[in-house]
Amino acid sequence: MQVVKPGHVFDRDREWDALVRFATSDSPDVRLGIVSGRRRMGKTFLLDAVAEAVGGFYYAATDGTQATALADFGAALAQQADGGRYAFADWDEALRQVSRLSRGLVVLDEFPYLARSAPGLPAVLQRALGPRGYLRAGTTRLLLCGSAMSVMGGLLTGSAPLRGRASLELVVQPFGYQEAARFWGADDARLAVLVHSIVGGTPAYRREFVAGDVPSSLSDFDAWVQRAVLSRQVPLFREARYLLAEEGDIRDTAIYHGVLAAIADGNHTRGGIAGYVGRKATDIGHVLTVLEDSQLIARETDPFRKGRSFYRIREPLIVFYEAVMRREWSRLERGDQAAVWRSSRATFLAKVVGPHFEGLCRDWATSATAAGALGGTAAEAGATVVADPARRAQIEVDVAMLAADEPGSQRRILSLGEAKWGKTLGVRHLQRLRRARDLLSVRGYDTSATVLACYSGTGFDADLRAAAHGDRQIALIGLGDLYQ
Numbered sequence: 001m002q003v004v005k006p007g008h009v010f011d012r013d014r015e016w017d018a019l020v021r022f023a024t025s026d027s028p029d030v031r032l033g034i035v036s037g038r039r040r041m042g043k044t045f046l047l048d049a050v051a052e053a054v055g056g057f058y059y060a061a062t063d064g065t066q067a068t069a070l071a072d073f074g075a076a077l078a079q080q081a082d083g084g085r086y087a088f089a090d091w092d093e094a095l096r097q098v099s100r101l102s103r104g105l106v107v108l109d110e111f112p113y114l115a116r117s118a119p120g121l122p123a124v125l126q127r128a129l130g131p132r133g134y135l136r137a138g139t140t141r142l143l144l145c146g147s148a149m150s151v152m153g154g155l156l157t158g159s160a161p162l163r164g165r166a167s168l169e170l171v172v173q174p175f176g177y178q179e180a181a182r183f184w185g186a187d188d189a190r191l192a193v194l195v196h197s198i199v200g201g202t203p204a205y206r207r208e209f210v211a212g213d214v215p216s217s218l219s220d221f222d223a224w225v226q227r228a229v230l231s232r233q234v235p236l237f238r239e240a241r242y243l244l245a246e247e248g249d250i251r252d253t254a255i256y257h258g259v260l261a262a263i264a265d266g267n268h269t270r271g272g273i274a275g276y277v278g279r280k281a282t283d284i285g286h287v288l289t290v291l292e293d294s295q296l297i298a299r300e301t302d303p304f305r306k307g308r309s310f311y312r313i314r315e316p317l318i319v320f321y322e323a324v325m326r327r328e329w330s331r332l333e334r335g336d337q338a339a340v341w342r343s344s345r346a347t348f349l350a351k352v353v354g355p356h357f358e359g360l361c362r363d364w365a366t367s368a369t370a371a372g373a374l375g376g377t378a379a380e381a382g383a384t385v386v387a388d389p390a391r392r393a394q395i396e397v398d399v400a401m402l403a404a405d406e407p408g409s410q411r412r413i414l415s416l417g418e419a420k421w422g423k424t425l426g427v428r429h430l431q432r433l434r435r436a437r438d439l440l441s442v443r444g445y446d447t448s449a450t451v452l453a454c455y456s457g458t459g460f461d462a463d464l465r466a467a468a469h470g471d472r473q474i475a476l477i478g479l480g481d482l483y484q
């Protein structure tokens, strides 16, 4: 069955197709789906549109007791079924009625609220979906949706009752950086990077949170930051704080902010973060786990050293908040954003845009378009640090890419790259990459075809361009390539 995605839903073609396939499937094995993803990613927006398109029943729960939730659900179901009154004694009764009434998709959005007021609900669903259960026998296809990753993730793991019952598991992610540029209408690549370094790919930040205010051009960027991000009258202003406060598992926000501030300040290892917040590395393990589970931070492993991980903040707005807004909060509350922006702009470029640009380059390097320029598709990609004992130095490699491990042969390094947002790269940057490559070669890697990649948001000097000319093992990648 072909169900056309409505025009107001931007991107999300893959998600749309998966949801429509689920909603219209004839298979008795397709009865339960789980949709999750962080707040503001557009789960409700998407599910509402799908339910509308296929004539399904969409219900969003609110916080409440089991009794109020059942009453609310009964009223919504009655409205959908044209009148009637339902007073359900429990969820089993409510779901039986749903399976009698509905001939297709039923969406239970904000499911974590329901699960909290009725801890037995997953077990009720398990029975209803079991071999002789009424949901299994009927034609209802149930989608559970929610943002509390601790609840949604837990529905299907370990010994959870619903494990093995879901035929669809969809995580709604932020838009990729290229889609985000289109979404924001940022045709200028430089503007697109700057905007993405603050609001990332979260759809809601382009709409309700700034009332549709987008920078009209690169020259409007500074004014836009002041009126749309740093202004206390705009919802985006408090958003980074709310994001953390809304995570159910977080009680003492101070230590969480401390850890996020540490990462935003450039401390990416567990030891570095612990040092910054003045705790022992073992004491922040729980905080890191909670932040990782709630998808606010990500742990990336060094492709050359398995035991070494880097922590990164996944939501750019949090980096921006920790690096720029938090330290100026009282001035911002007084409405002095012009002065704050004047004194924070350099910090913004160094702590926010610079590292963000490195991340975009890593994203690009693993994309299909990059494979041609970088000698293949990477099995692993990430940042690394190469020790140079003879010179008592450490060489940071921002974008390192490895081919798949083939037993019996040396691991091939596809590419080593350096990324700089605000600097024109020259031959000396290339020399550093050469040195890193030679050191890794001594350590047993196959570097015979390694491409040395220079990524710049500013450009490359004449000597570097001359060196790269006609040499397939040197790649110069500018903003035009990233946004091709």
Ligand SMILES: Nc1ncnc2c1ncn2[C@@H]1O[C@H](COP(=O)(O)OP(=O)(O)OP(=O)(O)O)[C@@H](O)[C@H]1O
Pocket: 008, 009, 010, 011, 012, 037, 038, 039, 040, 041, 042, 043, 044, 045, 046, 146, 147, 203, 204, 205, 207, 208
């Ligand atoms: N694909 C999209 N195209 C256009 N706008 C979108 C899209 N997805 C989301 N939005 C915008 O983002 C807003 C927030 O999305 P939505 O409320 O669906 O997020 P959510 O994931 O349900 O968040 P929460 O977990 O807080 O409920 C929408 O109201 C809409 O303005």
Ligand SMILES: [Mg+2]
Pocket: 043, 044, 045, 109
């Ligand atoms: Mg929602």
